[in-house]
Amino acid sequence: MHAIFVREYGGPEVMAWTEFPDPEPGAGEALVRLGAAGVNFMDVGVRTGPLPAWSLPTVLGVEGMGRVTAVGDGVRDLAVGDRVAWYYHKGSYAELLAIPAASLVKVPDDVDDETAAAVMMQGLTASHLITDTYAVKPGDTAVVHAAAGGVGLMLTQMIKARGGTVIGLVSQEEKAAVAKEAGADHVLVSSGGGFEERVRELTGGEGAHVVYDGGGPATLRSSHLALRTHGVHAYYGVLMGDMLLNPRDMPNSILMSYPVVGDHVRTRGALVRHSGEIFDLIRTGRVAARIGARYALADAASAHADIESRGTTGKLLLVP
Structure with a gap:
C-alpha cells in the first residue's frame, strides 16, 4: 500500500508518495481500506511543525472513512464490509490503515462516503x-x-x-x-x-x-x-x-x-453519541457537507498548497 510520508519539515514538496508493507490488524483493531481522507489545517501544522505529540518521520492525516477489510482479536462490534469513519487517527493519508476499533463509528447507510469523511473532525x-x-x-x-x-x-x-x-x-x-x-x-x-x-x-x-x-x-x-x-x-x-x-x-x-x-469525545460512548447526532442532522437535512475540492491521495501536496492559500471554501478531500 501507499501513503503520504514526511521525513522533514517544510512546504508541500516534502510530502512523498511512499510504498509501505500492508498493515495487519492487531488485537482490538480493524483494518480499513480508505474511502476518503479529510484535509485539515492540523495536517499543515504537522508538516511545517513541530506540533505537540507529533514527530517526524510520519504519515500525515488524522481523519477519514473507509471499509473494514479485516478485524483483529477481540473486535466484536465491527465486521468485514462495514463502512466506518474516524475523527482522529494519526497516519490517515494512507490506502490501508490499522485503527483501534474503539476509534471507529459506523456510517449510516443513507450517509454517503464523502459526507462521512467530511464531517467527523x-x-x-x-x-x-x-x-x-x-x-x-x-x-x-x-x-x-x-x-x-x-x-x-x-x-x-x-x-x-x-x-x-x-x-x-x-x-x-x-x-x-x-x-x-x-x-x-x-x-x-x-x-x-x-x-x-x-x-x-x-x-x-x-x-x-x-x-x-x-x-x-x-x-x-x-x-x-x-x-x-x-x-x-x-x-x-x-x-x-x-x-x-x-x-x-x-x-x-x-x-x-x-x-x-x-474533551468532547473522551469516551467511546461520547464518540458514538455525538457522531450519531451529527449524522442525524445530515440525514434530516439540517446540516450538509460542502465539499470544496477533491484530490487524488497521491496528489495531497496540491491540496496542502491550496488550503494554505486561504482561497478554499468547504472541506477538501483526498480520494485513493
Missing part, C-alpha cells in the same frame, strides 16, 4: 463549540470566524438548527455567498480585526453572546470587543500562534475558553 469540533463550550439557545447571536471554511460552515448550520443568529466573518468578498448559503444571517468581510462596531450595530449595541474564533492573535481584540457582558470567547485551533493576554484588558467581564475537541 469539523463536525465534532462544531458540536463541542455549540454545546459544551457555549450552549447556543434560541435567540442567541454568535459570531463565526472563517464562516466559509469547514468548521465555520458546520458551526453556522448547527447554530441555525438550535435557533441562533449567525454573524459570519469571511476574508474575501467572494466567500460571502458560501456563508450565506449555509444560513448565516449577516456576513462581514474582514481579513483581521475591526469588525466589532458592525457586530454591535447588528446586535442593537449589546454585542454577541459568543464568538467562535479560529482567527488567531490578529482578531483577538476585536473578538473581545464584539462580545456583550459575560459573553464567551471560544478560541480554538492549533495553528493560531502565541498570544499575550492581560486579563485586565478583557472588556465586559467576558469569559475566555480554549475548547479541545478531544
Whole structure:
C-alpha cells in the first residue's frame, strides 16, 4: 500500500508518495481500506511543525472513512464490509490503515462516503463549540470566524438548527455567498480585526453572546470587543500562534475558553453519541457537507498548497 510520508519539515514538496508493507490488524483493531481522507489545517501544522505529540518521520492525516477489510482479536462490534469513519487517527493519508476499533463509528447507510469523511473532525469540533463550550439557545447571536471554511460552515448550520443568529466573518468578498448559503444571517468581510462596531450595530449595541474564533492573535481584540457582558470567547485551533493576554484588558467581564475537541469525545460512548447526532442532522437535512475540492491521495501536496492559500471554501478531500 501507499501513503503520504514526511521525513522533514517544510512546504508541500516534502510530502512523498511512499510504498509501505500492508498493515495487519492487531488485537482490538480493524483494518480499513480508505474511502476518503479529510484535509485539515492540523495536517499543515504537522508538516511545517513541530506540533505537540507529533514527530517526524510520519504519515500525515488524522481523519477519514473507509471499509473494514479485516478485524483483529477481540473486535466484536465491527465486521468485514462495514463502512466506518474516524475523527482522529494519526497516519490517515494512507490506502490501508490499522485503527483501534474503539476509534471507529459506523456510517449510516443513507450517509454517503464523502459526507462521512467530511464531517467527523469539523463536525465534532462544531458540536463541542455549540454545546459544551457555549450552549447556543434560541435567540442567541454568535459570531463565526472563517464562516466559509469547514468548521465555520458546520458551526453556522448547527447554530441555525438550535435557533441562533449567525454573524459570519469571511476574508474575501467572494466567500460571502458560501456563508450565506449555509444560513448565516449577516456576513462581514474582514481579513483581521475591526469588525466589532458592525457586530454591535447588528446586535442593537449589546454585542454577541459568543464568538467562535479560529482567527488567531490578529482578531483577538476585536473578538473581545464584539462580545456583550459575560459573553464567551471560544478560541480554538492549533495553528493560531502565541498570544499575550492581560486579563485586565478583557472588556465586559467576558469569559475566555480554549475548547479541545478531544474533551468532547473522551469516551467511546461520547464518540458514538455525538457522531450519531451529527449524522442525524445530515440525514434530516439540517446540516450538509460542502465539499470544496477533491484530490487524488497521491496528489495531497496540491491540496496542502491550496488550503494554505486561504482561497478554499468547504472541506477538501483526498480520494485513493
